[in-house]
Amino acid sequence: MSEQIVCYKCNEVITQRMITALGKTWHPEHFLCLHCESQIQDATFNIHNGEPVCAKCFVERYTHICAGCKEPIMERTICALGENWHDKCFCCDGACKKPLVDQTFFERQGKVYCKQDYEDAFAAKCAKCEKPITDSALVAMNMKWHRDCFCCNRCENPITSQTFTVVDDKPICPACQ
Numbered sequence: 001m002s003e004q005i006v007c008y009k010c011n012e013v014i015t016q017r018m019i020t021a022l023g024k025t026w027h028p029e030h031f032l033c034l035h036c037e038s039q040i041q042d043a044t045f046n047i048h049n050g051e052p053v054c055a056k057c058f059v060e061r062y063t064h065i066c067a068g069c070k071e072p073i074m075e076r077t078i079c080a081l082g083e084n085w086h087d088k089c090f091c092c093d094g095a096c097k098k099p100l101v102d103q104t105f106f107e108r109q110g111k112v113y114c115k116q117d118y119e120d121a122f123a124a125k126c127a128k129c130e131k132p133i134t135d136s137a138l139v140a141m142n143m144k145w146h147r148d149c150f151c152c153n154r155c156e157n158p159i160t161s162q163t164f165t166v167v168d169d170k171p172i173c174p175a176c177q
Contacts, residue, residue, distance in 0.1 A: 014026075031052060034051040059074075066084060095117050095120070098114060128146070128149035128150070129146065138150050140164075141169070152175075
């Protein structure tokens with residue numbers, strides 16, 4: 001005598017067609033969504049706590065909405081700034097617009113930036129080379145300078161002493177005075 005196959009939902013013997021999924025068997029009409037109880041007829045379905053869930057209920061109940069494109073996130077979720085994002089939607093708000101996945105990013109006024117765009121937009125600029133100052137700045141003549149950029153206007157050597165002279169709004173080292 002062969003073992004009888006019983007429907008997971010109704011506990012009755014299955015004698016004709018059956019669905020086998022999640023280590024269980026069902027009458028096809030009993031393979032239902034955990035939430036809306038509609039029959040799942042798709043070959044692919046979602047699972048929650050070991051039970052089948054239709055695609056519509058899965059999206060409504062278990063996915064996040066992307067803060068960028070406002071679509072459901074069905075794959076990896078990026079959580080940043082109190083929001084959820086698709087990988088491709090979490091991008092720099094600066095000039096490059098590149099994705100920020102697996103990168104350091106900076107936030108300012110609710111916008112996100114890659115390191116380069118953040119520095120270009122918001123870091124203090126050197127009075128000589130006009131590039132962003134990302135480490136310590138030297139402050140002289142009411143301006144900020146990279147240490148290597150604060151040079152004598154005559155000999156072009158870095159000014160390392162506390163004293164210097166200003167001639168025509170340019171720094172002059174003690175040796176050139």
